[in-house]
Amino acid sequence: MSARIEAGALRDFAAAILQAAGTGEADARAWAETLVWANLRGVDSHGVLRIPRYLELIGTGAINPKPRMAMRMQAGAIGLLDADQAPGPVAMNRAMDEAIAIARRLHLGWVVARDITHAGAVGHFALRAAEQGMAGLVMTASGPLMAWPGSAGAVVSTNPLAIAIPAGTRPPLLLDMSTAAVALGKIMAAKDAGTPIPEGWGVDAAGQPTQDPAKVATLLPMAGPKGAGLSLMIECLASLAAGNPLISLALRGAGAKEGPRMNGLAIALDIAAFGEPGAFTAEVDALASAVAAVPASGATPVLLPGDRGGAVMARRLREGITLPDGTWKRLSASAAGLGVALPGLLSS
Structure with a gap:
């Protein structure tokens, strides 16, 4: 089951988790703003799915929250x-x-x-x-x-x-x-969604091409x-x-x-x-x-750099951001561990 959430609510939720982990309020909101901006533009690989890993890095001292x-x-x-x-x-x-x-x-x-x-x-x-x-x-x-x-x-x-x-x-x-060929976060997102990746994105530990995101050892x-x-x-x-x-x-x-x-x-x-x-x-x-x-070669219009992300953002601002089940479960567990309340979700 996926979860659909309004962008502002997701931003507040992400900021609350990061602040509960020790980040200052203003920095937590700036951090959350960048993450949710990525989700809004369809770059879910760089969005809130990263938060559980960031919390681990705060815990080890690898990220300095203040x-x-x-x-x-x-x-x-x-x-x-x-x-x-x-x-x-x-x-x-x-x-x-x-x-x-x-x-x-x-x-x-x-x-x-x-x-x-x-x-x-x-x-x-x-x-x-x-x-x-x-x-x-x-x-x-x-x-x-x-x-x-x-x-x-x-x-x-x-x-x-x-x-x-x-x-x-x-x-x-x-x-x-x-x-x-693709950002590491896209492989993380495919793993969360339980979907295979295209050939040419990465290789396994033996250096062989793989379409299983869980087996990717090195990106190409x-x-x-x-x-x-x-x-x-x-x-x-x-x-x-x-x-x-x-x-x-x-x-x-x-x-x-x-x-x-x-x-x-x-x-x-x-x-x-x-x-x-x-x-x-x-x-x-x-x-x-x-x-x-310029005339398009198919049904898809010719787009300029940033146009696709802008169109996705407009849609997700209207309809909300859908998070895969794996991402939502890990975020929910992170919130529970820090005493942060879950936000309300949009109806399907």
Whole structure:
């Protein structure tokens, strides 16, 4: 049995669980906002199904529910944020806000965030810049989860990349992608739903292709060497620049191959510096209209980056968010263990 719940109620419920686990009220609400935003856009792999795992990581001390984040360095447009193992969304909100503040003065803000934890759907933070009329770029880096072409096991990570471009009369363009063939959370979601995964998403412990999400040991890169190479470059820009390498230490056996230790990068670009106010966003609208007007090859219309997620969000805001039985059971158990009341569900 699945559970269907109104977005605001799910956000309050998620925040209550995270706060009961020791997160400060404002941070718990910001964390929950990012998770439910992912659910609303149909990216359930990065939504509230992650909460039970986050609670485990808070319990072990791997996630710091009350971090003391601080900007450790700023040189011109570049800054370094020490996130103190903060919840990922809390850290990346701060990193992007710092980047936007720098860009307001210098037209570009480039902030590396050291020692964050899992940030979820990174498009949420890129949109933070687009909502201020700036282009936003976000990347995060973690330890080995994904194969390198020709490797027998995990070498690089599924490091995501998001770019948000402000528009005029239409919503911002939003590219939000993993460097893997699929994000790990989608395999988690398939496991919760009890459904097989497509071939090409991952391999088992013996390095053989599998469609059983429970047997996936290593993810496969998007477009082979292209996805693997892009992941490696993100490790350079986010981790090496932060003085906090992840991949090299793990491959040498000096660090855990998996875990919450991560780094991030938030970039804000003041588009208005290039010309007349409104000229750029008008051209974005024109570009989007031209692409959308191209004849479709089938029944599905031509979509721009972010359009699918926006349509799903509009529907789920009206109809509620449906959580698979496995996700709802684990959330309910987490809530019970922390003394958090269950929210009301929408009728079927």
